[in-house]
Amino acid sequence: MLVVAGIYILFFSRLCTIEFIDVSAPGGIDQTSVRSVVFDQMAHKRFGLLSQKNIFALSQKELETNLKKKFVVDTFSLRRMPPHTLVVTVSGRPFRLLWVARDTVYDVSSDGTLSRLIDPLSPVAVSALSAKNRASGETNTKNLKPRTDIPIVVEDDELVHSPGENVLAPDMLVFLVDAWRLFDQSGIHFAYALLGKDNPTVTLVTTDNWRVLLSTLADPQTQLDHVREVLNRHYKAQRNGLQYIDARFDNRVYYK
Secondary structure (H helix, E strand, O other): OHHHHHHHHHHOOHHHEOOEEEEEOOOOOOHHHHHHHHHHHHOOEEOOOEEOOEOOOOOHHHHHHHHHOOEEEEEEEEEEEOOOEEEEEEEEEEOOEEEEEOOEEEEEOOOOEEEEEOOOOOHHHHHHHHHHHHHHOOHHHOOOOOOOOOOEEEOOOOOOOOOOOEOOOHHHHHHHHHHHHHHHHOOOOEEEEEEOOOOOEEEEEEOOOOEEEEEOOOOHHHHHHHHHHHHHHHOOOOOOOOOEEEOOOOOOOEEO
């Protein structure tokens, strides 16, 4: 009986309702946006039964997953301070991706929509346009090294877009940003990305002009491990002549 009463008090009574959310977010993530993610999760029940407004019922794993849908998360921790306080610590940065169409550069928001036009004379736009020129094969730009810390998608359809238009599914955006970051941290730097048409393939072109083919249906870390294995076995000394590594499949890797 005491056990039942204890469970009721901890998980079902209002004695442990979340009332305060302390957020520490070094690295540029907006604290208000983090709180918004927590509030959205609190509105949903866990296991269809437990209110996540309860300090003990709020799922830490689910919260981390939800934060990674909105931000590039490097580290995350959740501390519960009964009876009413959550302490969320998350380091990282907001998602940012550039979309290049024709001679226009757009910022892409976390929901996959074009958020704004970027001044074509700004350094970030110049870098993005140089990536587009490399993709188009213009010889006078082959020696340029576009910035690699912000993912750049080059569209090859030459369509006309406007801010507010959706160009990427949120899951695709998360995959691109995550894969770009993982490869960059491993020493493989990308200049731009090309998206497959109606298929889950992403082609990422390195600053050394060889390509990596990835599947958005597979784990980017696993695919990175496949690429590194090929490089360590066959291209450890130099990568001259390497054209591509296709890491989309679990049981085999193609390269040329």
